[in-house]
Amino acid sequence: MQLPLFKSDKKHEKPGFSGTKKNILNDILKTDLNFTVYNEVNRRHYWHAFPAKFPPQLPALFIEYLTDPDEIVLDPMMGSATTLIEANRLGRRSYGLDIDPLAIINTNAKLKCIDRRRIENHLNSIVYNAENKYKSNKKFLAEKIDKRFDEATMDFLNYWFQKSTQLELMALLTEIEKIEDDDIISILYSVFSSTIITKSGGVSMARDLAHTRPHRVQGKKVKSAIQEFAIKVRKILNENVNGVYSNQAAVIKGNARNIPLRDETVNLIVTSPPYANNAIDYMRAHKFSLVWLGYSINELKELRKQYIGAESKININEEPFSKRILKKIESIAEIKSSKSQAFRRYCYEMLKSINEMYRVLEKESPCIIVVASSKICGIDVETHKCLADLGREVGFEVIGIGKRLIDRNRRMMPFSAVKGNSKIEERMHQEYVIGFWKN
Ligand SMILES: C[S@@+](CC[C@H](N)C(=O)[O-])C[C@H]1O[C@@H](n2cnc3c(N)ncnc32)[C@H](O)[C@@H]1O
Secondary structure, eight states, X not given: OOOOOOSOOOOOSSSOOOSOHHHHHHHHHHSOOOOOOOTTSOGGGGSSOOTTOOOTHHHHHHHHHHOOTTOEEEETTOTTTHHHHHHHHTTOEEEEEESOHHHHHHHHHHTSOOOHHHXXXXXXXXXXXXXXXXXXXXXXXXXXXXXXXXXXXXXXHHHHSOHHHHHHHHHHXXXXXXXXXXXXXXXXHHHHHHTTSSTTOTTSXXXXXXXXXXXXXXXXXXXXXXXXXXHHHHHHXXXXXXXXXXXXXXXXXXXXXXXXXXXXXXXXXXXXXOOTTOOSOHHHHHHHHHTTTTOOHHXXXXXXXXXXXXXXXXXXXXOOOOHHHHHHHHHHHHHOHHXXXXXXXXXXXXXXXXXXXXXXXXXXXXXXXXXXXXXXXXXXXXXXXXXXXXXXXXXXXXXXXEEEEOOHHHHTOOGGGTSOOSHHHHHTXXXXXXXXXXX
């Protein structure tokens, strides 16, 4: 079923930007990009915790002023799909790509229409049956767990989840997997995951999970997984979420280094890559729910190596890095060679990704990359300047680099970047908005 859609496509009654798109991009980068009002934002954005999300107003601003309805917006590292949902709300078509399976699961869920009555019906029977099984058929659930997970995954589960929680989660999954409607399963998987991945570590024994630095808390009082799931589904049903055009957005699981789109087919790119110092290790938190959703712990370990910013070794050819980047690599190498290699790998992967962005973008079109700087071995690597250099290298013109403050509570930044008073630490509280242009 398709719900009636957005309130309107009409332009914001905000200070207007005028002139060519290139001029508008230049002007936007100089405006106040610190968004602090959240009450008007589509609640879909908050269905699932995800580190370093955009404030929705940020991609919305570029989408609204730099594209026309029906044009195509791409986010090749879409995370929790902020860009896609805003593009959708504004009547643009969109592609979202990510390597992270949880990003795909959540985005698929967020792009579904909400049929409240049907979800409510399913929820009632899921909760009723799951509770019954949990109370009276623990043996059946324990056998299902035994069959479902390999040894390494089971070790992980036993460390991070109490036995009773494991049984409850298995009872929930057993019921969800009986449903024949893929759209509803998709929403329920995402909610299932959101009961585990929360700032407090949800129903696992971890804390700080949404910050991606989990610690096991001995004796943590864990809530009932079945009840938590029910609360979260009901919250979504009671929220005022605008509808979406699910056929206007395509979600692709893949690597930004190899975007599966034809040359010059996209009108705008808005994206934010991972941090250069691997400050947010997405998989470290996401595996907590992905193991339940069909991935083995070893499979996830392998996949993690492909994330931009992951610190595993790869062979890198000589790359045309700018003097600035080579200098940073050198300075880090004087302190720690492995960290310098990791930064080199980051620049290499970002070069490949930005090159792909350039390729799929139409001529006379903008590409926006939002990134915070990172400190590696005490050196501020000025990621924004390095990425601007990489963009120039592949052919982009750099129109400008805007600055904005990060709302830490909303974006769920890693703790390490919050502490400290040094100048570099202060700079970590802001991020940069690089405006590229393909001539
Ligand atoms: C800063 S987050 C994006 C957050 C997003 N802007 C949002 O609002 O939710 C960076 C994303 O890059 C993704 N990523 C990391 N390596 C990738 C790769 N090789 N290809 C595609 N996506 C990748 C991560 O999985 C993560 O979702």
